[in-house]
Amino acid sequence: MDFYLTALLQGLCYAGIAYGIYISMKIFNIPDITTDGSYALGGVVTGALLTHNEPGYIILPAVVLAGALAGALTGFIHTKLKINALLAGILVMTALYSVNLTILGRSNVPLLTMPTLFTSIVVTTNVNQNSLFILLAFVALVTIIIGYLLKTDFGIAMRATGNSEPMIRALGVNTDRMKIIGLAIANALTALSGYLIAQQQGFADISMGIGIVIVGLGSVIIAETVINWLQITSVWLSLLLVLAGAIIFQFVLAFTLSIGVDANLLKLITAIFVLIIVGLPRLTTRSE
Structure with missing residues (x-):
């Protein structure tokens, strides 16, 4: 049972x-390998600031900013220097x-002796x-923020950039800027995972x-399989399925x-496991 409780956490x-992989790969269709570095960056910034006795209200924004800068740099290299997105992510x-x-x-x-998020807030013994x-x-707060963002005009423009870049560019939207901001958001979310894992x-x-990118990719693929199967179009439900995919992925490992x-x-x-969940739907479709 301890395995499964740890898996849930x-x-x-x-x-x-x-969520970061969902934004970069499913909304923008960009294979972003920056994830490995920005995840560690979130944990490293957390560890460094905790050892310097910085308060939580400084650590959390610092982690988000660090991850966003890493993602924005990848986006800049990809859009402004016209370098392949995969290579740009590898470089960063x-x-x-x-x-x-x-x-x-x-x-x-x-960090075992440091006052972390999980020791500073005590709900139960x-x-x-x-x-x-x-x-x-x-996670509920993060999900609400991301869901709300994707439902705004800005979020719709982000989604349209991934779905039909020529069309949204014809409407006057700066798609390069959208990609840079989108990758910044995706890697800020990834850095948050490093922030939580380091303390946990x-x-x-x-x-x-x-x-670590394989964890996010596997979670998104699990969610995408259900989304395609049930033909879900709701942003909120899609985000919840991505969250469920992350938990299911850890349960399988547990x-x-x-x-x-x-x-x-x-x-x-x-x-x-990721190979199976990627390949099985294709094999099933081919056999039909």
Whole structure:
């Protein structure tokens, strides 16, 4: 049971990554690999500021700003320098490794003795339940903000940029600016996941983002499968399904560990699981 409670907590922490991947890949159709670097950046900024005894109202905006700057840089390289989006993301992700190491000062910083979000707010004396209530409130607030943003005129313009760039450009919308802002928002959300995970797990590590993009991608693919199956058009319902996808993804990994699979094989299992959920619908369609 502890496996599944931990999976639920991690699924909620990874909601930011799932939303970020949803915005970059499903709204803008941009394969953004900056995710690995901006996730670690969120954790590193959190760890560095916590060790300097900075208050939470400074740490959270700093994390969001850092992630947004990373995403905006990728967007700028892609749109203004006309470099392939995948390559732009790889370049920024690579550069962020050195940036993260410089910010943190070393490869790993423990945070177990630091006053984190989960120790500063006490709803119940049970540690896991307390973390659950805080994460539910935090993720609900983020979901409401993103859902509201996507329903505004600006959000509709963002969605139209991904659906039909020539059409929205003909209407006078600066699509390059939309992409830069969209990637900034996506990576700010990704950095929030790093912010939560660093505090929930009790350490910040410059390598914590390696392969993390697969978690967000798997979450979004799970949601997309349901969205396409039920032909859902509601933004709010789509966001809730993306959140559910992040939780389901972690439950699958928890089940894998609970049946005795070696933890060293977890990354392999993750890759195979994503391959299955990506390939199965295509194989089913082909067989029909």
